[in-house]
Amino acid sequence: MNTDQLIDALAREVTPVPRHAVGRRLAIGLAAGGVITLALIAWLLGFNPQLGAAIRHYSFWMKWGYTVSLGICAALATARLARPDSGRFGWLWLMAIPVLSLVAIGLFEMSRVPPAQWLAMWLGQSWSVCSSIVFLLSVPIFGGLLWSFRRLAPTRLRAAGATAGLTAGSWGATLYCLHCPEVSAIFVLTWYTLGIGLAALAGAILGPRLLRW
Template sequence: MNTDQLIDRLSQSVPPVPRHAVRWRLLIGLLFGSIVTVAMIASGLGFRPDLSLAMHGFSFWMKWAYTGSLSLCAIAATVQLSRPDARPMHWLWVMAVPVIGLAAICGVELARAPVAQWLPMWLGHSWDVCSSIVFLLSLPIFGGLLWSFRRLAPTRLRAAGATAGLTAGAWSATLYCLHCPEVTAIFVLTWYTLGIALAALLGALIGPRLLRW
């Protein structure tokens, strides 16, 4: 029996896979992890008492646009890296767009504020816990994505782990906006981004071990 015959024999009893099976698998993992994260926010932190009012303001949607766009890019990368034939992702430079955009908003805010206000704008009221909270809230989402990968076939394990962590961090930061009252762009750019980066770093470190198949 040659190689082609072996491949034909092995593939005879393999049922067809639905076209969007990978996306649905990852979406389910993301959804279950998000439910746990929202429960953690509700029970441990609480939602903003002025949430409905805050949703009419610029700062709330600024944060959501930043973290949401990062999470969408990270999800797309995770979907691609969950396949054994993952191609180079030269399009990832797009993730720099929300970062640059938020940095531009930072510049405008700082230019309009007195220099004496720059440090309070940067530190806010929760700089010492914000990044760690975003990171901790990302763990259930990261766990859900790891569950999704159990039936997928990534080959670039470190990159897949990093994008899964990035997805978890960015999405947990998006959900954290339901609690966080901070309003300045420089706070979000610094401390939210640090929490997201920690989640991506965790994924990169443990991805090769947990995603092996």
């Protein structure tokens, strides 16, 4: 049997992979982890009692626009790195757009208040716990993505772990908005981003161990 015959024999019983199989599997893991995170928020933190009024204010959608944008870019990059033939981070460069947009909003907000209020805007009421909570809320979502990766074939394990952590942190922060009463863009830019970054760092550290196949 020559090489071509061997390849034909090995490929004869292989069924084609459905289109968008990677995206669907990642979406299932992401949704499953998100449901657990949402349940934890309802159980341990509670939803913002003023949520009905908050969603009518631009600050809520500013937060959601920022975290959802990061989450979409990170998820697309994760889907790309879940394949063995991909060596690039793909969509991550687009994350500069929401980051720079939030910087601009933060500077605009600060320009409209006296400098004496800048520190209060930056720290808010929950700066000491915000990043930690975002990080912890990302853990179930990261676990869901790890489940997804069990049927996938990443080759850049550290990069895939980092983007999975980034995805988990971004969507964890998105759900945290349902509890968080903070309204300042500079607060979100600093403390939300720090929590998301910690999740990405944890994913990069754990990726080579947990994503090995």
